[in-house]
Amino acid sequence: MLKALTSSFIIFLLFYHVTNAQQPQKSNSVAIYNQILKLNFLGSVLYIAAHPDDENTRLISYFSNETKARTAYLSLTRGDGGQNLIGPQLRELLGVIRTQELIEARKIDGGEQLFTRANDFGYSKNPEETVGIWDKEKVLSDIIFSIRKFQPDIIINRFDHRTSGNTHGHHSASAILSVESFNKSNDPKVFPEQLSLVQPWQIKRQFFNPSWWFYGSQAKFDAADKSNFISIQTGVYYSSIGKSNQEIAALSRSCHQSQGFGSTGSRGEETEYLELINGELPTDKANVFDGIDTSWNRIKGGEPIGELLSKIASEFDFNNPSSSIADLVKAYSMIQKLDENHWKLIKSSEIKNTIAACAGLYLEAVAQNQEVTPGSVVKLKLEAINRSPIDMQLLSVTTLPDQKNTIQNVVLKNNVLKNNSIDLQLPSTIENTQPYWLKEKGTDGMYAVTDQKNIGIPDVIREVKVVFNIKINEIEIPFERIVVYKYNDDVKGEMYNYLDIVPEVTTSILDKVSIFTTSKNKYIGVKIKSGKEAVTGDLQLELPKSWIVQPKSISFNLDKKGQEQTLYFEVTPPNTHEEAVAKSVAIIDGKRYDKEQINIDFDHITKQQVLKPSESKFIRMDLKTNNERIAYIMGAGDEVPNSLTQMGYKVTLINAEEISPEKMANFDMVITGIRAYNTVQALANKQNILFDFVKGGKTMLVQYNTPNDLVTENLAPFPMKISRDRVTEENAEVHFLAPNHPVLNTPNKIAAKDFKGWKQEQGLYYPNEFDKAFTPILSSNDKGETPKNGALLIAPYGKGYYIYTGLSFFRELPEGVSGAYKLLSNMISLQNPVTIPDKKVKQ
Numbered sequence: 068m069l070k071a072l073t074s075s076f077i078i079f080l081l082f083y084h085v086t087n088a089q090q091p092q093k094s095n096s097v098a099i100y101n102q103i104l105k106l107n108f109l110g111s112v113l114y115i116a117a118h119p120d121d122e123n124t125r126l127i128s129y130f131s132n133e134t135k136a137r138t139a140y141l142s143l144t145r146g147d148g149g150q151n152l153i154g155p156q157l158r159e160l161l162g163v164i165r166t167q168e169l170i171e172a173r174k175i176d177g178g179e180q181l182f183t184r185a186n187d188f189g190y191s192k193n194p195e196e197t198v199g200i201w202d203k204e205k206v207l208s209d210i211i212f213s214i215r216k217f218q219p220d221i222i223i224n225r226f227d228h229r230t231s232g233n234t235h236g237h238h239s240a241s242a243i244l245s246v247e248s249f250n251k252s253n254d255p256k257v258f259p260e261q262l263s264l265v266q267p268w269q270i271k272r273q274f275f276n277p278s279w280w281f282y283g284s285q286a287k288f289d290a291a292d293k294s295n296f297i298s299i300q301t302g303v304y305y306s307s308i309g310k311s312n313q314e315i316a317a318l319s320r321s322c323h324q325s326q327g328f329g330s331t332g333s334r335g336e337e338t339e340y341l342e343l344i345n346g347e348l349p350t351d352k353a354n355v356f357d358g359i360d361t362s363w364n365r366i367k368g369g370e371p372i373g374e375l376l377s378k379i380a381s382e383f384d385f386n387n388p389s390s391s392i393a394d395l396v397k398a399y400s401m402i403q404k405l406d407e408n409h410w411k412l413i414k415s416s417e418i419k420n421t422i423a424a425c426a427g428l429y430l431e432a433v434a435q436n437q438e439v440t441p442g443s444v445v446k447l448k449l450e451a452i453n454r455s456p457i458d459m460q461l462l463s464v465t466t467l468p469d470q471k472n473t474i475q476n477v478v479l480k481n482n483v484l485k486n487n488s489i490d491l492q493l494p495s496t497i498e499n500t501q502p503y504w505l506k507e508k509g510t511d512g513m514y515a516v517t518d519q520k521n522i523g524i525p526d527v528i529r530e531v532k533v534v535f536n537i538k539i540n541e542i543e544i545p546f547e548r549i550v551v552y553k554y555n556d557d558v559k560g561e562m563y564n565y566l567d568i569v570p571e572v573t574t575s576i577l578d579k580v581s582i583f584t585t586s587k588n589k590y591i592g593v594k595i596k597s598g599k600e601a602v603t604g605d606l607q608l609e610l611p612k613s614w615i616v617q618p619k620s621i622s623f624n625l626d627k628k629g630q631e632q633t634l635y636f637e638v639t640p641p642n643t644h645e646e647a648v649a650k651s652v653a654i655i656d657g658k659r660y661d662k663e664q665i666n667i668d669f670d671h672i673t674k675q676q677v678l679k680p681s682e683s684k685f686i687r688m689d690l691k692t693n694n695e696r697i698a699y700i701m702g703a704g705d706e707v708p709n710s711l712t713q714m715g716y717k718v719t720l721i722n723a724e725e726i727s728p729e730k731m732a733n734f735d736m737v738i739t740g741i742r743a744y745n746t747v748q749a750l751a752n753k754q755n756i757l758f759d760f761v762k763g764g765k766t767m768l769v770q771y772n773t774p775n776d777l778v779t780e781n782l783a784p785f786p787m788k789i790s791r792d793r794v795t796e797e798n799a800e801v802h803f804l805a806p807n808h809p810v811l812n813t814p815n816k817i818a819a820k821d822f823k824g825w826k827q828e829q830g831l832y833y834p835n836e837f838d839k840a841f842t843p844i845l846s847s848n849d850k851g852e853t854p855k856n857g858a859l860l861i862a863p864y865g866k867g868y869y870i871y872t873g874l875s876f877f878r879e880l881p882e883g884v885s886g887a888y889k890l891l892s893n894m895i896s897l898q899n900p901v902t903i904p905d906k907k908v909k910q
């Protein structure tokens with residue numbers, strides 16, 4: 068039997084006041100009334116696009132809150148390839164953040180969230196490339212599985228399946244695959260292996276949700292033929308909560324903090340258009356469900372349930388919601404007798420929440436600690452309170468996953484708090500808490516999820532729960548609660564987290580990349596953290612034989628749970644260039660513990676634990692430096708300064724406000740972080756000081772900026788224009804336009820192989836127009852495109868050098884790509900060459 072995709076407790080959250088992402092929701096009368104109306108609507112809408120933040124929250128909120136439809140957003144990816152404006156997390160860790168941001172957005176707009184296994188591998192110029200990197204069959208299978216599981220009447224695509232190449236390839240691919248699913252979802256011969264879990268399903272109508280953007284201008288869109296369009300007035304005002312639909316949608320959109328998508332709501336009339344792609348155009352062109360039965364009559368035996376729910380709604384007493392409990396319990400037991408399974412599960416879950424809300428029934432299971440290890444006993448404090456005159460009885464509680472039933476037989480009298488404590492024995496085989504899609508190693512294009520029934524589930528799967536079995540009006544109803552941990556924060560108040568299962572010990576190599584520029588040894592720190600009390604074992608740092616590690620193993624003894632200790636190994640690298648992956652492993656009673664614990668903790672999302680293999684990249688390379696002193700001006704945020712320190716440079720982070728000729732006299736070079744000229748306003752007034760710094764014989768290196776929102780047009784001492792040119796194929800062949808330029812020769816000889824093994828992309832936002840003072844050094848392009856020559860531009864200015872680069876050093880250095888290190892070191896030594904360069908520059 069299938070569980071509802073996400074439990075319906077998130078429905079109508081917009082009617083709650085949420086201060087902390089994890090706090091339990093407490094309904095008021097308006098929220099309850101809307102839940103009752105929603106119980107009586109059996110229609111559904113699935114919105115499909117590619118990334119977290121592609122979705123039109125105005126439509127999702129409208130269908131969920133105004134139409135009362137079951138509404139979900141299927142984002143094919145979790146957004147790993149994006150930028151991060153709030154922290155250093157990139158790739159899969161960014162995907163974890165963006166997953167949670169979507170889940171929070173849905174709590175506000177009332178939708179549900181779904182995903183496929185497709186990975187956001189970075190920018191893609193067309194859908195052909197996209198489905199070549201994704202496993203097309205698997206993504207199509209996941210979309211069809213979501214459709215068969217969610218059973219939408221209506222599908223809405225954010226993107227146009229007919230205009231490939233106009234937008235991100237992931238976008239077009241999402242629409243193309245969605246259209247392909249229309250006929251295949253109902254064909255039992257398509258992906259028959261799914262049919263043990265789901266049934267074939269026929270979508271009734273499929274739409275594309277255009278906006279003027281797809282037409283080039285508002286005027287062109289206004290003039291377009293709309294005979295195949297329907298229009299929806301989404302500018303609804305909800306007087307019961309004092310918000311417009313757009314204001315709710317803006318709050319939902321503002322959850323995408325990592326993308327800087329804070330959004331301001333609007334008020335007043337607003338029209339959304341939907342162009343019919345498949346199915347029949349509705350007669351009523353303002354109603355997507357026209358002609359589709361969305362009442363309880365659509366399922367056998369459902370009619371009396373619909374009638375009873377109508378009566379409950381019409382008799383609802385806003386001053387006394389508990390007066391609806393008796394009828395709701397009756398409706399609940401009628402739902403239990405249905406043969407149909409799909410709506411039965413969805414509505415059972417919804418109506419239980421409505422009953423609990425009407426009764427002010429608060430149920431909670433709180434663990435003493437936030438982290439526990441497998442096999443341990445979790446002490447739980449249970450709280451149960453009924454705040455209605457309806458007598459209830461707590462018959463028993465069942466703990467999960469051990470399925471132990473404990474008889475309670477406690478009468479829950481109106482407003483009398485019942486506390487109890489129980490022990491929950493965790494199985495020793497229970498899995499550690501982590502995003503299930505990261506448990507196994509995937510490919511560039513796909514997450515590895517082998518268990519079909521987990522595909523599509525948005526969130527971390529949490530197994531530790533308590534079921535409160537409660538008798539109300541002679542009907543026994545099970546209420547399930549995930550075990551939480553809570554504490555009081557002096558500033559923020561009551562804080563909730565979920566219980567996390569952690570390994571007995573986790574380890575972490577302090578530096579994720581270690582550069583050995585000579586064959587001299589280095590001390591490598593490994594941090595070890597205990598997941599429980601009294602952990603004793605041995606720590607080892609594993610490397611290939613050519614690397615000498617001393618000592619072989621270090622014993623540790625951690626008394627307290629959560630205690631951390633850093634131990635050091637002396638590592639001597641080989642004499643010649645070599646790259647290796649170092650692994651830290653703790654051994655306890657012969658068992659290996661090789662995971663690193665990463666906690667992602669922001670106020671706007673639920674705290675996340677990710678367990679990754681505890682690894683780090685070691686590189687032995689001949690990098691020659693002159694101990695250059697580098698001033699680094701951070702932009703949107705990157706890890707480049709750590710990499711520079713690894714390389715042996717002296718790096719100082721400076722604020723743009725501090726820039727003065729006196730201050731700059733302490734440095735040999737200045738580097739601006741990624742998008743510094745998009746994010747640091749103060750740079751606008753400091754350019755002349757920086758250009759004088761160069762003129763006096765120093766080097767300035769500017770990393771990529773986007774052409775929009777530049778704080779100054781005066782980016783370089785010579786004219787230069789940033790474009791949207793990018794090379795997304797990370798292994799695109801690189802041609803040397805100025806092969807004799809010192810930056811390709813001194814001190815490190817750069818060869819084509821140094822551009823192999825790059826991650827995600829080669830570079831982005833290259834200048835496409837630049838003064839002839841600049842020497843373009845490199846040329847490359849994605850397949851089928853013209854050569855792009857703006858990746859690395861160098862201009863002598865006065866006695867120094869100005870360098871502009873769109874190469875994605877911010878991605879490559881933290882990944883330990885040695886070619887990127889060599890090239891960067893050549894840029895730094897341009898002014899102060901370790902050997903005499905050939906001054907003749909051949910073009």
Ligand SMILES: [Zn+2]
Binds near residue numbers: 118120235
């Ligand atoms: Zn997108």
